[in-house]
Amino acid sequence: MAKANPIEIQKHLKGMDYPASKKEIIDHAGKQGIAEDLKQVLEQLPEDDYETPAEVSKAIGQLQ
Numbered sequence: 001m002a003k004a005n006p007i008e009i010q011k012h013l014k015g016m017d018y019p020a021s022k023k024e025i026i027d028h029a030g031k032q033g034i035a036e037d038l039k040q041v042l043e044q045l046p047e048d049d050y051e052t053p054a055e056v057s058k059a060i061g062q063l064q
Contacts, residue, residue: 004041006057012038013056019049025056 012034013025020028026042034042044063050056 004038004060004063006060009034009038009041009060010053010057013053016053018053019051021049022047025050 009029012029012032014032016025016028022042022045025045026039029039029042041060041063045056045059048059050059
């Protein structure tokens with residue numbers, strides 16, 4: 001898996017209401033036009049509710 005750029009992913013999560021589930025995060029990013037490779041990274045996140053953008057970034061960091 002290619003390394004995900006957390007800044008690039010966070011751009012696609014702008015305006016996201018937290019807490020958010022994995023599905024809500026993926027759906028929101030999709031509506032923001034996230035690239036397929038970055039969407040695949042989000043799809044590998046653990047099924048969880050994320051309280052903040054930092055939690056999403058931390059979870060992404062643990063994937064790699």
